[in-house]
Structure formats: structure tokens, C-alpha cells
Amino acid sequence: xxxxxxxxxxxxxxxxxxxxxxxxxxxxxxxxxxxxxxxxxxxxxxxxxxxxxxxxxxxxxxxxxxxxxxxxxxxxxxxxxxxxxxxxxxxxxxxxxxxxxxxxxxxxxxxxxxxxxxxxxxxxxxxxxxxxxxxxxxxxxxxxxxxxxxxxxxxxxxxxxxxxxxxxxxxxxxxxxxxxxxxxxxxxxxxxxxxxxxxxxxxxxxxxxxxxxxxxxxxxxxxxxxxxxxxxxxxxxxxxxxxxxxxxxxxxxxxxxxxxxxxxxxxxxxxxxxxxxxxxxxxxxxxxxxx
Numbered sequence: 001x002x003x004x005x006x007x008x009x010x011x012x013x014x015x016x017x018x019x020x021x022x023x024x025x026x027x028x029x030x031x032x033x034x035x036x037x038x039x040x041x042x043x044x045x046x047x048x049x050x051x052x053x054x055x056x057x058x059x060x061x062x063x064x065x066x067x068x069x070x071x072x073x074x075x076x077x078x079x080x081x082x083x084x085x086x087x088x089x090x091x092x093x094x095x096x097x098x099x100x101x102x103x104x105x106x107x108x109x110x111x112x113x114x115x116x117x118x119x120x121x122x123x124x125x126x127x128x129x130x131x132x133x134x135x136x137x138x139x140x141x142x143x144x145x146x147x148x149x150x151x152x153x154x155x156x157x158x159x160x161x162x163x164x165x166x167x168x169x170x171x172x173x174x175x176x177x178x179x180x181x182x183x184x185x186x187x188x189x190x191x192x193x194x195x196x197x198x199x200x201x202x203x204x205x206x207x208x209x210x211x212x213x214x215x216x217x218x219x220x221x222x223x224x225x226x227x228x229x230x231x232x233x234x235x236x237x238x239x240x241x242x243x244x245x246x247x248x249x250x251x252x253x254x255x256x257x258x259x260x261x262x263x264x265x266x267x268x269x270x271x272x273x274x275x276x277x278x279x280x281x282x283x284x285x286x287x288x289x290x291x
């Protein structure tokens with residue numbers, strides 16, 4: 001871990017990342033890509049030391065409340081968050097200034113902040129997005145070694161839904177010849193339906209690889225799935241998008257299952273719902289409100 005001072009925290013679309021790098025060790029992570037110009041080891045987490053001050057200043061200047069997003073580049077609930085608590089303090093500020101929140105994670109640590117997530121959702125809207133890749137526990141430990149398994153994430157989604165917090169799931173990535181099976185897709189979608197997930201996002205059955213992430217991914221394939229790297233290279237070369245050979249079949253299954261269970265599954269519709277700010281009741285003075 002190392003700390004840095006940054007000049008800004010919110011993007012033009014009100015997204016933020018409090019950290020750079022991640023401790024989850026997912027073998028396919030796009031955030032390792034060279035295009036993001038991360039000039040430190042990915043596991044040496046960069047902590048934006050002044051992020052909370054910048055966030056409060058940005059929220060104070062907002063003409064009207066909006067949805068604030070986090071987790072697109074670095075999981076807000078990696079193990080380091082237990083020590084630093086930046087995500088929790090950011091949620092306190094989001095609540096204080098009457099904004100909504102949407103976050104992406106792979107971790108059931110999100111349940112630590114159930115009280116704040118519920119408070120935000122009671123006033124405006126809070127959407128928790130969970131990434132799921134494989135129903136197989138052993139495979140999950142290989143693909144995502146530093147994070148809880150899919151079953152624990154499903155349980156977290158169940159508890160969030162029980163608290164009235166809407167949830168969405170990213171079904172990705174689906175790795176060719178590894179987790180691209182009808183059984184896997186069916187198990188995940190049906191588990192999501194069982195706990196009341198409102199929307200699922202899937203950009204296709206496959207994964208993307210760029211310089212930086214490609215080299216790391218192939219080293220992990222050599223270690224975990226001997227001979228698989230050569231199979232990938234023969235079929236895909238240096239392609240950016242690696243579609244599963246079963247992509248059409250699996251996408252048809254995905255859409256069919258979502259429709260059957262009443263899960264929103266059009267990507268544009270899911271994003272529109274998540275990004276739309278909703279004020280359920282007027283802001284009232286509380287312990288979190290600015291004086």
C-alpha cells in the first residue's frame with residue numbers, strides 16, 4: 001500500500017475510485033491493462049489519501065443531488081477497506097449530501113455497510129452490483145482467489161434484497177473452454193432470480209484482453225490450466241475480444257432465462273435504471289447532515 005494526493009475524485013459522469021489496484025487477484029482483470037498507466041505493481045494498492053476531502057467538496061458544489069458510482073476500476077470492498085474504511089466514509093458523505101449511490105463489487109464485505117446502504121436507499125436510491133463468473137467453487141478459487149465464492153455473493157445479494165436494496169449482477173467474464181457452459185449460466189441466473197436480483201448485465205459470452213492484462217492472464221492459464229494458453233493463442237491471437245465458441249447458444253440461454261424469471265436483461269435498460277436519480281422523500285436533518 002502507498003498513499004498519493006490526487007487533484008480530483010469524481011469523473012464527468014460522477015464515478016469515483018478511492019483506490020487503484022486490487023487485492024482480489026482475479027486472473028482476467030482488465031484493470032491490469034497498460035492503457036490505464038498504472039505505474040506501480042497492481043497489488044501495491046494506491047490509496048487516494050485526500051479522496052474524501054475532494055468528494056465532500058465536490059458534493060457540496062453540486063447544484064442538485066445525483067447518483068454517485070464506485071467500483072469500476074478497483075473493488076471498493078477489497079481487504080484493505082477493512083483497515084482504512086474509505087468506502088464507508090464515502091457512503092456517509094453521499095448520505096449526508098442527499099445523493100444516491102451505485103457500486104460494483106465481488107465481495108460480501110459490502111454487508112458491513114448495510115446500515116448506510118439502506119439509509120441512502122430509503123431517501124433516494126442505492127444499487128449494489130455484484131460480479132459473478134462461475135458457480136463452481138473450485139473454479140472460483142482459481143479465477144478469483146482473493147474474494148469470496150459465488151455462493152457467498154448470492155447470500156449477500158439475498159440480504160441486500162431483504163433490506164430493500166435493489167441489486168444487479170454482471171455476468172462476466174465467461175472464459176472460453178473454462179466456464180462457458182449452459183450449466184454454469186443456468187445456475188447463476190436461477191440463483192439470481194431466487195434472491196430477487198432486478199437486472200443482469202452481459203456484454204457477451206467471452207472476455208477482453210489488452211496489453212498488460214493479456215500477459216498476466218496467460219501466465220495464470222499456464223499455471224492453472226496447462227495447455228490452455230496455446231489453445232487461446234491458436235484461436236484468438238492478439239484479439240481484444242475473445243468470444244466463446246458457444247457464445248450464440250449461451251447468450252440465447254441467458255436472455256431466455258432472464259425473461260422467464262422477470263429479470264431485466266437489456267444492458268441499456270439496466271444502466272438507465274441504475275443511473276437515474278430518485279428522491280423518495282425530502283432530505284431531513286440528521287446526524288449526517290451538514291450544519
